[in-house]
Amino acid sequence: MKNLIIVESPAKARTISKFLGKDYTVKASMGHIRDLPKKRTGVDVDNGFEVTYQTDPNKKKIIEELRKAAMQAETVWLATDEDREGEAIAWHLSEVLDLKESKTYRIVFHEITKDAINQAMKTPRPINKELVQAQQARRILDRLVGFELSPLLWKKVKPALSAGRVQSVAVRMIVEREQEINKFKPQAQYRIIAEFRFSEKDNETIIQAELSKRLKSKKKAEEFLQNCKGANYEIADLEKKKAKKKPAPPFTTSTLQQEANRKLGYSVSRTMLLAQQLYESGHITYMRTDSVNLSKQAIAIAKKTISELYGDKYSQPRNFTVKAKMAQEAHEAIRPTNLNKQKVGADASQQRLYELIWKRSIASQMKDAELERTTAKIGISTMPKEFLDAKGEVITFDGFLKVYSESYDDQKANGSEKILPPMKVGDKLALIIMKAIQRFTQPPYRFSEASLVKRMEELGIGRPSTYAPTISTIQKREYVEKKNVPGEMRKYSIIELKNDQINETEKTEKYGAEKGKLIPTDIGVIVNDFLMKYFDNIVDYNFTARVEDEFDEIAEGKKDKKNMLKNFYVPFHNKVEHTLQYSEKFSGARLLGIDPKTGKNVYAKIAKFGPVIQIGEADDKEKPKFASLTKKYSLDSITLEEALKLFKFPYVAGTYEGSDLVINTGRYGPYVLHKDSFYSIPKGEDPLEISQERAIQIIEEKRKVQKEKVINKFGNELAVLNGRWGPYISYKKKNYKIPKDVDPKSLTEKECMELIDKSKAKKGRKKK
DNA sequence: CAGTGAGCGAGCTTCCGCTTGACTT
Numbered sequence: 001m002k003n004l005i006i007v008e009s010p011a012k013a014r015t016i017s018k019f020l021g022k023d024y025t026v027k028a029s030m031g032h033i034r035d036l037p038k039k040r041t042g043v044d045v046d047n048g049f050e051v052t053y054q055t056d057p058n059k060k061k062i063i064e065e066l067r068k069a070a071m072q073a074e075t076v077w078l079a080t081d082e083d084r085e086g087e088a089i090a091w092h093l094s095e096v097l098d099l100k101e102s103k104t105y106r107i108v109f110h111e112i113t114k115d116a117i118n119q120a121m122k123t124p125r126p127i128n129k130e131l132v133q134a135q136q137a138r139r140i141l142d143r144l145v146g147f148e149l150s151p152l153l154w155k156k157v158k159p160a161l162s163a164g165r166v167q168s169v170a171v172r173m174i175v176e177r178e179q180e181i182n183k184f185k186p187q188a189q190y191r192i193i194a195e196f197r198f199s200e201k202d203n204e205t206i207i208q209a210e211l212s213k214r215l216k217s218k219k220k221a222e223e224f225l226q227n228c229k230g231a232n233y234e235i236a237d238l239e240k241k242k243a244k245k246k247p248a249p250p251f252t253t254s255t256l257q258q259e260a261n262r263k264l265g266y267s268v269s270r271t272m273l274l275a276q277q278l279y280e281s282g283h284i285t286y287m288r289t290d291s292v293n294l295s296k297q298a299i300a301i302a303k304k305t306i307s308e309l310y311g312d313k314y315s316q317p318r319n320f321t322v323k324a325k326m327a328q329e330a331h332e333a334i335r336p337t338n339l340n341k342q343k344v345g346a347d348a349s350q351q352r353l354y355e356l357i358w359k360r361s362i363a364s365q366m367k368d369a370e371l372e373r374t375t376a377k378i379g380i381s382t383m384p385k386e387f388l389d390a391k392g393e394v395i396t397f398d399g400f401l402k403v404y405s406e407s408y409d410d411q412k413a414n415g416s417e418k419i420l421p422p423m424k425v426g427d428k429l430a431l432i433i434m435k436a437i438q439r440f441t442q443p444p445y446r447f448s449e450a451s452l453v454k455r456m457e458e459l460g461i462g463r464p465s466t467y468a469p470t471i472s473t474i475q476k477r478e479y480v481e482k483k484n485v486p487g488e489m490r491k492y493s494i495i496e497l498k499n500d501q502i503n504e505t506e507k508t509e510k511y512g513a514e515k516g517k518l519i520p521t522d523i524g525v526i527v528n529d530f531l532m533k534y535f536d537n538i539v540d541y542n543f544t545a546r547v548e549d550e551f552d553e554i555a556e557g558k559k560d561k562k563n564m565l566k567n568f569y570v571p572f573h574n575k576v577e578h579t580l581q582y583s584e585k586f587s588g589a590r591l592l593g594i595d596p597k598t599g600k601n602v603y604a605k606i607a608k609f610g611p612v613i614q615i616g617e618a619d620d621k622e623k624p625k626f627a628s629l630t631k632k633y634s635l636d637s638i639t640l641e642e643a644l645k646l647f648k649f650p651y652v653a654g655t656y657e658g659s660d661l662v663i664n665t666g667r668y669g670p671y672v673l674h675k676d677s678f679y680s681i682p683k684g685e686d687p688l689e690i691s692q693e694r695a696i697q698i699i700e701e702k703r704k705v706q707k708e709k710v711i712n713k714f715g716n717e718l719a720v721l722n723g724r725w726g727p728y729i730s731y732k733k734k735n736y737k738i739p740k741d742v743d744p745k746s747l748t749e750k751e752c753m754e755l756i757d758k759s760k761a762k763k764g765r766k767k768k
Numbered sequence: 769c770a771g772t773g774a775g776c777g778a779g780c781t782t783c784c785g786c787t788t789g790a791c792t793t
Contacts, residue, residue: 141783288787
């Protein structure tokens with residue numbers, strides 16, 4: 001073997017090996033090949049922050065393969081990504097594979113084309129040791145922060161919690177957003193809208209207009225309408241303005257996650273899974289990137305495709321520059337590998353994601369859209385200083401809008417693109433109706449997974465490869481929950497002026513409802529309070545930005561890794577030690593009041609197994625009593641009355657079939673206990689209010705499901721069962737799918753075994 | 769994929785970034 005090229009991703013390796021001849025073998029490292037130990041820090045803080053690396057046991061096979069290939073090769077080309085992590089991977093490879101400097105070259109390329117690779121091989125360079133040092137500094141800092149703060153949380157708050165440079169700031173953003181919303185006091189204002197028609201020409205067209213300012217009180221709104229009684233209206237001024245809209249740049253990981261969430265309703269992890277599948281089948285470029293750059297070749301193909309599909313006048317090749325603060329741009333933007341393919345993907349959800357990527361990439365290479373915005377000012381004879389505005393917008397050239405337009409989180413469904421009828425200054429208008437509608441100012445929106453990623457990217461916290469995992473971590477630790485907020489009802493008033501009569505009516509509206517948003521839990525709030533109190537420097541929004549600057553200086557050789565780490569670690573570690581020794585247990589205890597029965601204090605706090613109510617003090621002779629909070633309540637809002645009710649558990653809701661129906665809450669939520677069997681009470685029901693009838697209903701429902709569960713049984717190990725997602729085959733504790741066109745009831749034992757064999761065979765193929 | 773139902777104890781938990789499998793529905 002003459003040449004061995006090592007890249008990070010196997011899909012990339014496959015593509016490259018197609019370009020290159022027999023003299024080249026291309027292999028993938030599958031990311032990092034070794035790391036700090038799993039169970040201990042692996043950093044000798046007293047000895048210049050020397051580290052111990054361990055090879056990942058799952059990577060043994062790959063490493064052996066690479067080592068063998070490297071020994072056989074005349075030349076080894078380390079072609080990992082051109083960023084801090086990629087440089088470190090190259091260095092680890094050279095260490096672990098014991099590569100000889102004389103036959104090892106470090107190369108980088110940004111486009112996966114034959115030319116780019118050949119060019120890269122003409123300009124090899126040694127491994128950049130400073131950049132590797134910077135990566136080590138990053139890794140060590142994250143490890144020390146995570147492995148010192150987490151155990152502190154176990155001791156002071158609750159076991160099995162975690163904290164880190166990235167996740168703790170993400171939680172902080174969600175907690176603070178919720179606090180802002182709770183603090184928010186809506187202000188009422190009045191919006192004046194009016195409908196007119198022309199009094200001297202065509203009577204059909206209705207013109208809608210609005211007062212540009214809002215009126216602060218009901219009194220002012222009434223006055224305004226009073227003053228309009230008997231008024232004449234005419235067009236006082238007409239203004240036409242030309243405007244342009246530019247297409248958004250091609251997708252990065254973060255913008256793809258946001259748009260797929262807004263337009264397709266995909267979660268961040270679903271988007272990444274589908275994108276990975278598209279990437280592995282060769283349909284799109286790499287999906288973890290912070291670059292908006294397109295290759296020259298891609299721009300050229302886009303130009304050709306746009307001309308063919310829409311005509312030359314729609315094409316406008318463009319280069320975009322990065323917006324993201326800490327972008328490292330090791331890859332291109334996310335785009336179709338073949339921009340002339342409009343539709344690809346193995347299933348509907350892949351196709352929809354691909355279509356989105358295709359449209360965004362193509363639109364980014366198209367002309368600006370041109371618009372004409374018209375504003376007509378309508379004069380009111382009784383109030384010479386006030387004007388109502390009628391606004392219209394016409395698209396004079398659609399440009400990129402032909403293909404794609406970006407969505408926004410706060411997009412309001414008010415269809416602003418209205419067209420105004422032809423009119424001129426002096427045209428007289430007749431009022432049909434004028435309304436003063438009470439409107440309330442709005443609190444900020446809660447974060448969705450995607451808008452959280454957007455904010456993280458703005459602050460430079462996390463990387464494209466970690467956005468999705470971070471979001472799942474903070475949910476797994478139960479710091480935040482993804483939930484729907486039902487919203488509440490409120491009244492608002494409308495004052496109408498019609499035929500010179502003023503009428504007031506009251507209406508009801510729903511407000512504050514949100515879907516799939518991130519909401520902090522009690523534990524999330526308390527851990528954040530703890531970190532804000534003792535480690536505000538770590539959860540500072542600019543902490544990452546500041547250390548990133550220092551990592552850059554290390555990479556440029558201007559700063560020493562050991563000094564940087566020492567300057568951070570010494571005060572940090574002292575603070576950890578000090579907190580460990582001197583601070584009380586941090587339970588977020590809140591005194592709710594006095595228990596009328598015992599006269600003892602009632603607290604709401606976090607205990608070892610989550611949020612509880614405690615009656616009495618820990619150092620009393622008599623041990624305090626505890627009750628867990630049910631889902632409905634949170635620590636910072638539960639009242640004394642509600643808290644005392646929780647001590648009702650376990651209680652008897654009635655009897656059934658001669659046995660008690662006992663209601664209780666346990667490890668997995670509230671349940672009904674009846675004759676030694678447990679029946680979960682569905683989420684959303686208040687377990688304190690379970691009647692005998694409801695308890696019986698819950699039991700009967702479960703019995704019915706269990707009865708219907710077994711469709712067919714063949715011996716002890718094989719059965720056709722009904723599960724949450726429909727019928728399936730269960731065999732030796734493993735489950736197998738039943739094809740859609742097969743009737744599960746008619747399946748024989750033999751047919752079942754055939755299906756099982758088939759699915760095993762399929763798996764075998766996939767492995768290869 | 770369907771059942772689990774704590775709370776002295778002993779020993780465990782944890783970070784961020786790079787990758788894709790193995791699992792399944």
